[in-house]
Amino acid sequence: MTDIKIKIESLYKIFGNKPASVLQHVHDGMSKADLLEKHGHVLGLKDINVDIPARGISVIMGLSGSGKSTLIRHINRLIEPTAGKVIIDDQDVLAMNKKQLGDFRRHKASMVFQKFGLHVHKTVAENVAYGLVIQGIALKEAKKQSQKWLDRVGLAGFEEHYPSQLSGGMQQRVGLARALATDAEILLMDEAFSALDPLIRTDMQDVLLDLQTELHKTIVFITHDLDEALRIGDNIAILRDGAVIQQGEPQNIIINPADDYIFDFVKDINRGRVLQVKTLMSTGTGISGPDIVEKTVLEDALQVIANADTKAANIVDEGGNTVGSITLEQVVKGLARPDVETNPESRYR
Amino acid sequence: MSSLTEFLTTFPAMGRRDLSELKKAIDGGFRTFSREFGESLENFFYPLLKFLVWLEKLLLATPWPIIILIVAALAWFGSRSIKIVIGSVLSFLAIGYFGMWKDTMSTLAIISVSTIVCISVGIPLGILMARSDRAQAIVTPILDIMQTIPAFVYLIPVVMLLGIGKVPGLIAVCIYAIPPVVRLTNLGIRLVEKEALEAADAFGANYRQRLFGVQIPLALPNIFAGINQTIMMALAMVVIASMIGVAGLGVPVLRSISNQYLALGMMNGLAIVALAIIFDRVSQSYGERLQRHRHGVQHD
Ligand SMILES: Nc1ncnc2c1ncn2[C@@H]1O[C@H](COP(=O)(O)OP(=O)(O)OP(=O)(O)O)[C@@H](O)[C@H]1O
Ligand SMILES: [Mg+2]
Numbered sequence: 075m076t077d078i079k080i081k082i083e084s085l086y087k088i089f090g091n092k093p094a095s096v097l098q099h100v101h102d103g104m105s106k107a108d109l110l111e112k113h114g115h116v117l118g119l120k121d122i123n124v125d126i127p128a129r130g131i132s133v134i135m136g137l138s139g140s141g142k143s144t145l146i147r148h149i150n151r152l153i154e155p156t157a158g159k160v161i162i163d164d165q166d167v168l169a170m171n172k173k174q175l176g177d178f179r180r181h182k183a184s185m186v187f188q189k190f191g192l193h194v195h196k197t198v199a200e201n202v203a204y205g206l207v208i209q210g211i212a213l214k215e216a217k218k219q220s221q222k223w224l225d226r227v228g229l230a231g232f233e234e235h236y237p238s239q240l241s242g243g244m245q246q247r248v249g250l251a252r253a254l255a256t257d258a259e260i261l262l263m264d265e266a267f268s269a270l271d272p273l274i275r276t277d278m279q280d281v282l283l284d285l286q287t288e289l290h291k292t293i294v295f296i297t298h299d300l301d302e303a304l305r306i307g308d309n310i311a312i313l314r315d316g317a318v319i320q321q322g323e324p325q326n327i328i329i330n331p332a333d334d335y336i337f338d339f340v341k342d343i344n345r346g347r348v349l350q351v352k353t354l355m356s357t358g359t360g361i362s363g364p365d366i367v368e369k370t371v372l373e374d375a376l377q378v379i380a381n382a383d384t385k386a387a388n389i390v391d392e393g394g395n396t397v398g399s400i401t402l403e404q405v406v407k408g409l410a411r412p413d414v415e416t417n418p419e420s421r422y423r
Numbered sequence: 424m425s426s427l428t429e430f431l432t433t434f435p436a437m438g439r440r441d442l443s444e445l446k447k448a449i450d451g452g453f454r455t456f457s458r459e460f461g462e463s464l465e466n467f468f469y470p471l472l473k474f475l476v477w478l479e480k481l482l483l484a485t486p487w488p489i490i491i492l493i494v495a496a497l498a499w500f501g502s503r504s505i506k507i508v509i510g511s512v513l514s515f516l517a518i519g520y521f522g523m524w525k526d527t528m529s530t531l532a533i534i535s536v537s538t539i540v541c542i543s544v545g546i547p548l549g550i551l552m553a554r555s556d557r558a559q560a561i562v563t564p565i566l567d568i569m570q571t572i573p574a575f576v577y578l579i580p581v582v583m584l585l586g587i588g589k590v591p592g593l594i595a596v597c598i599y600a601i602p603p604v605v606r607l608t609n610l611g612i613r614l615v616e617k618e619a620l621e622a623a624d625a626f627g628a629n630y631r632q633r634l635f636g637v638q639i640p641l642a643l644p645n646i647f648a649g650i651n652q653t654i655m656m657a658l659a660m661v662v663i664a665s666m667i668g669v670a671g672l673g674v675p676v677l678r679s680i681s682n683q684y685l686a687l688g689m690m691n692g693l694a695i696v697a698l699a700i701i702f703d704r705v706s707q708s709y710g711e712r713l714q715r716h717r718h719g720v721q722h723d
Contacts, residue, residue, distance in 0.1 A: 152624055179627030191622035195640045205626045207636075236715075256626070 079128035079260065079292040080149060085158030086122075087144055087316075090115030093156040106315045118144040120316045122158070129290040133303040135339070136313035142296045145313065146264050149294060150183045151175060162260070180209050184253040188265040190245045192237040192252075199224065199233035201248050205256035220255035227251045227281060243274035250281070254289075261293045268297065279306055300339055304328075304348050312336055325353040329408070345409050346373035351389055354408040355398035360388035368397060376405055457584045468590045471536070475589055479532035479670075487524060491515050494701075501705035503712065511705070514697040523672065523694050530671035530698065533589070533664070534657050537596040541653045545601050546646065549608025550634070559609065566602040574599055574663050582667055592669030596660045603652035611645025612638045647710035651703060658699045672698075 088096060088109075096113045106117040119141050126132045136142050147153040148160055151167050160167040162182070170178060184205060192201050199217050200207075202224045206216035217233075224230065227247040237245050246266060253261055267275045283306060286293065297303050303310050304324050311321035312335075320332040328349060331337040352368035363384045366375050368391050379387050385402040437445075482490065491512055498511040518527050552559040578595055585591040615638050623637045639646070665673025672691045679688030 150625055152621060176627045176629065179625060181627075185622070185625040187618055187622060187625075189618045191618040191625075193619055193622070193637060193641075195643075204622075208623075208626045208628050208632055252626075262625075 077128050078125045079162065080124075080126035080294070081159075081161040082122050082124045082126070082145075082148070083159040083161065084121055084123060085119055085145075085148060085160065086156045087118035087141075087148065087153065088115050088156045089118050097156055117316050118153075119148070119155075122316075122318055124311050124318060124321065126292060126294060127309070128292050130308040131286060131293040131295055131306050133307035133310045134294065134296050134313060135298060135300065135303050135310055137298060140313040141316040142298075142313055143264055144316075146262050146294055146296055149260070149262055150179055150185060180205070181256065182258055183260040183262060184256050184258040185262040185264070186246070186249045186253045186266040188268055190237070190242075190249045190269075192245055192248055194237050196236075197233065198229060198235050198237065198240070198248050201237065202229075202251045202255055204252055209256070220251070223251040223254045226254070226285070241274075243270050243278065246270060246278060247281070250278075254285070259292055261291045263293065263295045265296050265298070267302065268299070275302070282306065300343055304343070312339065324348075325350060329353060341411055345411070346376070347371050349408050351375045351387075351400050351405075352397075354404050355389045355400040356404070357398040359399075360390075360396035361386055361399045363387045363399070365390045365394075365396075366400070367392065372405055372408055375400065376402075376409075379405060453580065453583060461584050461586075464584060465590070468585070468594075471540070471593065472590050475532060475536045475593065478536060479529055482528040482532055483525065487519055490528075498701065498705050502708035504704075504708060507701075507704050507708065511701045514701060518694050518697065521690055521694075523675075523691060526670070526672045526675065526691065527694055527698070529669075530658075530661055530673070530695070533593060533596065533661070533669055533671060534654065534698075534702075537593055537600060537657045538650070538654050540593070540597050541601045541604055541657070542650060544597075545604035545649070545653070546608050549605045549646075549649075550612065550639075552605070552609040553612035553638075562605065566605060569598055570602050574660065578663070578667060587668040589669055592664040592667050595667065596657050596664050596669075599660045600653045600656040603656065604646070604649035607645045607649030607652070608642065611642030611649075614645065615641045644710055644714045647706065647713060651706045651710065654702045654706065655699055658695055658702070661695060 086097060086100060087093075088100065090096070090113075093115060096109060096115045099109060099113065100117060100120060104112075106120075109115055109117050122145060124132075124134075134142050134145060144153060148155055149162075149167065151160075151170070155168055158168070162178075165174075167175070167178065193204065196204070199220075200213070203213060203216035203220045206219055207213055211219070221233075224233065227250050229244065229247055229251060232240065232244070237248060240248070246269075249266070253263075267278045270278060279302065282293075295303075295306060307324055309322060310324050310327055311318050312327070313319070314335050320327055320336050325348075327336065328340050328343070328345070331340050349372050350369050351366055351372065354372075355368075361384065363382050363386045364378050366378055366387045366389055368389050375387065379385060379400070379402050387400055388396055389398045389400055391397050436442075494515055495508050495512050498508045499505075502508070515527075518524060548562065552562050574595065577598055578591075581591045581594055581598075585594070619637055619641060620633065623633050628636065661669075661671055662673040662676050665671060665677055672695050675687050675691045676695075678684065679691070
């Protein structure tokens, strides 16, 4: 049902003078710390295999230094890999020549940056039109074509302002409009909202989700904030020390964290507001009790179930068909934080 | 014992005879070189000489009220400040009133031409330096030498090659005045934010679009500071250049030194200062207006 837009295969990136010479050590399983200490090279990415589905928002998460920016910059090849493939629509980006890569960047993938990356010597309208100008369209025409994106992100009236006259949130709207204006199918967002205040950040997430229901772009979104990841991500991949340690649906990651590192990420979230009944239900025939839609979060479900005589509820999909059932006990269990067996082997760092 | 004392007190220098042989050989070599290439060099610089002479004649032939109008217009265009315009006009009136009009026009001509030469050589050189670390490693020490070597020292080979006249003067001025524009072009481009460039790359900009669309516009305030300094340094060379035959305000200054004419020297010196201040204020406020966009509310 989901077709894959971007396929990343055994991607490695090592920073240093002679990356190829130490690649074998990484293949042999040398750790990031050892590689730095013994060979003076930094392990950026290690054997990354990720499939990014088309028309969805894929989130890449990880702590600072885990390799998120490095990974996203391989998709449009702002960083050259040490080994591996990035296949987009049957074409390996890493094998493109200069001209193909230029075309790819001009038409197929656009990017939004953490520090906005705006051109401070240009007006808002000129910034938004930038991608089109680079495609070779005359500035006047490019401005006309990009005006609708400028309006769409709520910047109408600010066309002639300079970026330094805008607040951070407004500046990132310019960054977003600039990326949308080229009509690229792929949108790469490197911590695009991390520099913004919490309220403005939520605003921008709404803007993005809103646009996405209409545009269905393939979005790769980087963040270190789990709440943000859960709010907008259709699926999540988690990076640590340059390697992907878990990927899948957000709900699954929360109830089955692969190790302590991920457990640390998910332990503090408000489970009642994030987990959906669908994730915890017993599938199959319904039971007698009130109906709850499958995407209801536990907190809301609790209300209904606690008041029901049977202390249980039927789960139905959006069409009203029964898909399973859930009991009060299951809900309460879901709300409690699971114990991860603290196996000393799996303890990170 | 006594030989040791001698060794310690007198430096084991090259023999006097050998030394003079060496110097003679160098001088002879250079003389041969200049005999060989002096003429082709002169031909090479001929268009520049023609341009300089043409500009000087033009400035001298133009009626003085028109020159003053042009000065006022340029000052207004550059600075948009009525104070600077009035200051410039008054300075030029005073210069004319005290009989220094002609020399001032000659000085303006050579300053303009050398500034044009410095910009058209210096900015591309600075761009090259910003692009390649190797170019920077090669050019930087050369600029250091150009800025520290006493002007009189490089006047010698220039005069040997090209004789006395306007072109050697122009070259001497350029050698002295070009380093700031080169350095600040390089610096300005290297200081352009990484994010702004990364955005250009991500949208598929080619080298030319990157350079002219992002790097140079963002480096412009620095490049402008370099041009400003280059003009100042060119003015500072006016007196030395007049020693090798460049007409202008330097000539009466030289004459005053050898004849102890205090008033003449002061007046011409002050005229040079007035030109410097006008150039400086006008180009600086123009540079400031170029970066208007930076003066918004700052966020980070
Ligand atoms: N040009 C470089 N040279 C050497 N090491 C680098 C370079 N770029 C990144 N690294 C290293 O690669 C690792 C991953 O860096 P990266 O910027 O991708 O992390 P990140 O997950 O984006 O972190 P942050 O959340 O701080 O942005 C880090 O250890 C970093 O020091
Ligand atoms: Mg990063």
